[in-house]
Amino acid sequence: MSATAVRQPTPQVARVRVSGGGLRSELRAVKIVWYRELVRFSRDRLRILTSLVQPSLFLFILGTGLSTLSYHSHFHTSLRTLFYPGVLCMAVMFTAMFSAASIVWDREFGFLREMMVAPVKRSSLVLGKCLGGATVAGIQGLIVLLIACLVSVPYNPALIFEVLGIQLLLAFAITAFGVMVAARISQMQSFMAVTQMAIMPMFFISGALFPVSGLPTWLEVLNRLDPLTYAVDPMRRVVFAHLKLGTAERAAFGGGVTWWGFRVPTLLECGVVLALGLVMLVAAIVQFSRTE
Amino acid sequence: MAVASQPQVATPSDPRREYAIYVRDLVKRYGELEAVAGISFEVGQGELFGFLGPNGAGKSTTINILCTLVKPTAGLAYVGGHDVVRERDAVRRQIGLVFQDQTLDGYLTAEQNLRLHAELYGMERDQIQPRMEEVLRMMELWERRRSLVNTFSGGMRRRLEIARGLLHSPRVLFLDEPTVGLDPQTRSSIWGYIRRLEEEEEITIFLTTHYMDEAEYCHRIAIVDHGRIVALDTPDRLKASVGKDRVQLSTADDQRAIAEIKERFGIEAVLAEGKVTLGVPHGEQFVPRLFSELGVGIQAISVSRPSLDDVFMAYTGRTIRDSEASAGDQLRQMAAVWRRR
Numbered sequence: 001m002s003a004t005a006v007r008q009p010t011p012q013v014a015r016v017r018v019s020g021g022g023l024r025s026e027l028r029a030v031k032i033v034w035y036r037e038l039v040r041f042s043r044d045r046l047r048i049l050t051s052l053v054q055p056s057l058f059l060f061i062l063g064t065g066l067s068t069l070s071y072h073s074h075f076h077t078s079l080r081t082l083f084y085p086g087v088l089c090m091a092v093m094f095t096a097m098f099s100a101a102s103i104v105w106d107r108e109f110g111f112l113r114e115m116m117v118a119p120v121k122r123s124s125l126v127l128g129k130c131l132g133g134a135t136v137a138g139i140q141g142l143i144v145l146l147i148a149c150l151v152s153v154p155y156n157p158a159l160i161f162e163v164l165g166i167q168l169l170l171a172f173a174i175t176a177f178g179v180m181v182a183a184r185i186s187q188m189q190s191f192m193a194v195t196q197m198a199i200m201p202m203f204f205i206s207g208a209l210f211p212v213s214g215l216p217t218w219l220e221v222l223n224r225l226d227p228l229t230y231a232v233d234p235m236r237r238v239v240f241a242h243l244k245l246g247t248a249e250r251a252a253f254g255g256g257v258t259w260w261g262f263r264v265p266t267l268l269e270c271g272v273v274l275a276l277g278l279v280m281l282v283a284a285i286v287q288f289s290r291t292e
Numbered sequence: 293m294a295v296a297s298q299p300q301v302a303t304p305s306d307p308r309r310e311y312a313i314y315v316r317d318l319v320k321r322y323g324e325l326e327a328v329a330g331i332s333f334e335v336g337q338g339e340l341f342g343f344l345g346p347n348g349a350g351k352s353t354t355i356n357i358l359c360t361l362v363k364p365t366a367g368l369a370y371v372g373g374h375d376v377v378r379e380r381d382a383v384r385r386q387i388g389l390v391f392q393d394q395t396l397d398g399y400l401t402a403e404q405n406l407r408l409h410a411e412l413y414g415m416e417r418d419q420i421q422p423r424m425e426e427v428l429r430m431m432e433l434w435e436r437r438r439s440l441v442n443t444f445s446g447g448m449r450r451r452l453e454i455a456r457g458l459l460h461s462p463r464v465l466f467l468d469e470p471t472v473g474l475d476p477q478t479r480s481s482i483w484g485y486i487r488r489l490e491e492e493e494e495i496t497i498f499l500t501t502h503y504m505d506e507a508e509y510c511h512r513i514a515i516v517d518h519g520r521i522v523a524l525d526t527p528d529r530l531k532a533s534v535g536k537d538r539v540q541l542s543t544a545d546d547q548r549a550i551a552e553i554k555e556r557f558g559i560e561a562v563l564a565e566g567k568v569t570l571g572v573p574h575g576e577q578f579v580p581r582l583f584s585e586l587g588v589g590i591q592a593i594s595v596s597r598p599s600l601d602d603v604f605m606a607y608t609g610r611t612i613r614d615s616e617a618s619a620g621d622q623l624r625q626m627a628a629v630w631r632r633r
Contacts (some may be wrong), residue, residue, distance in 0.1 A: 025414035032411035040399050110395040114456075117359055120385035120410035 009031045029120040030128040037099065037132025041139070050188070051095060051140045055087045058209075059151055074248035081149040081243065081255070085236040086208025088163060089170060089228065093203065095140040096171040097195050099133030100178020107182075122288040126179055130281055133175030134168055141167035149154045154242055162238045169270060170231040173277030180280050183287035184191055202228045213255020224259065227276050230269040237266055304585040309373035311624040312337050312464050312496035313358065316496040318367035320519075327353040329519035330367070335512075336497060337463075340490055342510030343500040346601070346612050350519035351500035352392060354470050358498070359389050372463045385413065388457030392469040394449050398442035402433055402452050405441060406459055413460040424617035430492065431485060447478035451485060458493065465489075471506065471612050483509060502612060504600040513600070515607055527600060534606045537575030540567040541582070544589040556585055564611045571602065 045291050057248065065081035075082075106112040115125050145160060150174070153159075178195065185191045205219070206228035215223060233256055257264045307401075308314045313335040328350045335341040358371050360380045369376045369498040380632050388603040396405050403424065410420045428434040431451040441449065450470065458463055470486065471479040487509065490497060499510070504566050507513045507527060514524040523530060543549040549568050553561045561570035562574030572578045575595035585589065 028411050028414060032408050034405075036397070036400070038406060039404065040397075043399050089607075106397075109398070110391065110393045111397050112395075113391060114395040114409070115362070115412065117361060117384060117389055118409075119381040120412060121416070 009015040011271075019174045026120055026124045029124040031117065031129065033115070033125055033128025034132040034135065037102075037129070037136055040102070042134045047098075047172050048140070048143065051091065051143060052160035053145050056092060056147075057089045058087050058090065059083055059147075060217060062209075063151075074246070075252075076246040077243070077249050078152065081153060083209055084148070084151050084153055084207075085239040086169065086232055088141060088239070089201055089206070089208055089235055090231050091144040092141045092167045092171045093174050093199060095137040095229070096133050097178050097199060099136050100129075100175050100182050101188070101191055101195070103129065103179055104185060107186055108188065123285040126276065126281065126285045126288055129179055130172055130175045130284070133178070134172035137175065138164060138168045139172030141171070152243075153239060156242050159238065159242045163235065166235050166270065168232060169273050169277070170228075173227070173231075173273050173280060176277050176280035176284055180287060181285040184283060202226055205229070206232045208232045211253045211255065212257055224257065227273065229265075229271040234266045234269045235266070282283065300309055308368070308370045308375075309332070309368070311335060311500060312372065313341075314370040315354075315366070316360075316368040318354070318357065318369055318401075319365045320350075320357060320362065321365045321465065326519055328364070331514075331516070331519070331521045333524060334462075334523060335496060340486075340497045341499070342503070342507045342513040343498070343516060344504070344507045344513050344604070345500075345516035346502055349516045351516060352468055353503075353519075354516075355466055355500060356596045359386055359387055359466055369533065376419070376610055380402065386415075386463045388460065388462035388465040390450070390453045390457045390467045390470055390489065391467070394453065395489065395575055396441045396449055396452060396456075397587040400442065401438050401440055402428070402444070403437040405452065409456050409459055414533060416462055418499075423459060423461070430458075430489065431455040443518065445478075446474055447572055450474065450478075450482055454485060454489070458489065458495075461493075462495065464496045464498060469502070470504075471501070471503065473520070479503075479506075490530065490554045504604065504612060507600050515604055517604075517608045523603065528604045531598045534571070534602050536571035536573055536598060536602070536606075537578075537604050538569065538571055538596045539571050539575050539578060540564075540581075540594050541590055542567055543586075544591065549586065549588040549610070552586055552588060553582075557581075562609070564605065565615055569605075569611075 009134070031178065059080050063083050064077065067079045094274070108117075118125075141164065145163060148155060177198075182191060183195055185194060205222050205226045207215075207223055212220070212223050212229065212233065236253065237256070245253075257269065257276075311334040313333075315334065318328055318331050319326070331354065336414075345351055353362065357364050358369055358376060358396065360376050360383050363377060371383045374382040374386065376383050384485065387534065397408070400408070406424050406428070407420070410424070415423070425434060428437055431454055433448065433452055433455060434631065436444070436448070439450065444452065452468070454470070457467075467486070471482050474482065483506065486497070486499075501507055510527065511569045512526050514521045515530075516522070523533075525533070541549070546563055546568050550561045550563065553559055553568070553570060558570065559570050561568050563569070579593060579595060582593070601611060604610075
């Protein structure tokens with residue numbers, strides 16, 4: 001270290017200067033909070049491994065098990081492949097929630113206070129947290145992308161790029177949602193209960209595991225209201241664009257998400273997710289900016 | 293000399309901005325509960341100031357207000373020359389904090405915890421490394437800087453928190469119960485560090501404690517009880533103000549003993565810590581009279597010079613340990629309020 005020259009008793013040492021705020025210090029705060037998420041994630045090898053468990057269950061157990069039923073249908077493509085886009089979304093979703101949950105841990109273990117008394121805006125802390133959660137979830141998503149070959153999905157740079165983009169977007173929105181919830185909840189059990197109640201229905205209704213056209217009206221309405229729908233559908237389009245699907249599969253999944261007969265374009269769907277993410281982010285910032 | 297580095301002192305004659313801490317009629321209510329019930333005091337630059345009282349007396353609430361985490365219901369508070377409500381960020385840049393509960397990230401190393409703090413406080417990049425080494429060496433943690441905080445003992449964590457609180461060279465350092473939950477040996481070593489930093493850093497220290505012996509190290513102490521300051525002075529002067537020795541005795545019948553002491557000597561004795569306790573000007577001379585005149589069998593007796601314990605007792609009518617027991621409920625109530633945030 002080059003610091004030895006300064007190791008004098010303090011009178012000689014100039015008082016450390018602390019900058020007077022401003023955009024630069026806010027950005028530094030965002031960056032360090034984001035960085036902390038990455039450091040903590042890299043320490044948690046177990047979490048990286050276990051993140052593969054749930055997607056694998058859906059792909060290989062549920063996918064294989066249900067295919068005995070689909071055997072009687074006209075599908076030529078394995079259910080494992082058809083589930084894959086939904087599972088890509090699911091992996092990101094649960095990881096993002098887990099990232100947000102760490103705010104509750106931080107509160108229980110006191111670290112949140114260290115951040116809350118820092119001379120930076122709460123919005124910087126929340127933004128750093130959401131970006132960190134999104135990045136970590138993006139990395140998890142990449143891990144699930146690695147097993148693409150096991151479900152007959154090709155490794156294609158364009159595919160990987162597009163999938164990752166949607167994953168980051170979804171992860172950001174979900175982390176923001178989780179942070180907003182975490183602002184009001186101080187105990188881990190309650191947080192888990194609340195998020196389970198929100199996440200599981202969102203996942204099932206989103207059509208991650210079934211086509212969303214030709215559903216009964218009640219389910220179709222629920223599906224169109226579910227934010228996750230607008231991440232699952234583009235993901236499916238992106239993945240299926242790189243597959244050779246049979247006519248039966250195309251017919252089943254071709255419909256996609258429609259609003260009163262209007263096929264919602266991919267960009268608009270992504271826009272919906274982004275807009276919701278930003279709303280959640282603002283809500284989270286408002287929650288955290290309150291002092292007593 | 294400290295004044296030279298404070299261009300932000302706006303009007304030199306303004307006492308609110310001259311003191312390190314300036315508090316007037318501060319009140320904080322949580323619904324029915326009045327945690328801080330109108331306190332006023334000021335702390336000079338470079339002073340080591342102690343806030344002493346039982347758990348639940350309002351010490352932590354006061355610290356939380358001073359460090360801008362809690363908004364006061366009424367009253368004024370200035371820290372480092374800035375209003376804690378209206379100039380929140382300016383206050384935050386001036387203060388270092390060591391909370392009662394630990395606030396370190398155990399999954400990061402000591403160095404990473406400090407680095408995070410430096411970035412959050414916007415320290416100049418080229419100053420971070422030298423200053424980090426300085427504070428880590430001062431707290432004798434330099435060799436452990438690459439270890440995960442999870443592997444640290446309670447005393448090491450507390451030292452790391454103090455190092456972190458000092459990192460951005462705050463003008464005021466708040467220590468909320470810096471030694472609570474530590475074993476006696478670690479407690480005294482932490483005090484060694486606090487006294488050393490008092491000498492080496494240009495800093496005002498505001499600390500809370502419910503250990504009487506620790507309060508002795510302070511330049512001045514405020515005794516707080518039920519959200520009010522009941523006494524404020526140097527430890528010596530506070531002890532002198534009591535002017536009495538403490539006599540404690542165990543008897544066969546404490547209630548009868550208290551009644552008889554009042555009847556024969558005209559002294560109000562109370563039951564404290566399970567013993568009959570009374571204050572008299574010359575303890576040693578009083579003991580023989582007790583033996584000869586008291587009709588109740590005495591099993592044990594002790595005489596002690598006034599301590600801060602006696603000061604506390606003189607001003608509140610209870611010993612601090614007795615107050616702790618009754619304050620337990622109040623404390624839980626406060627914790628619930630804090631958790632609900």
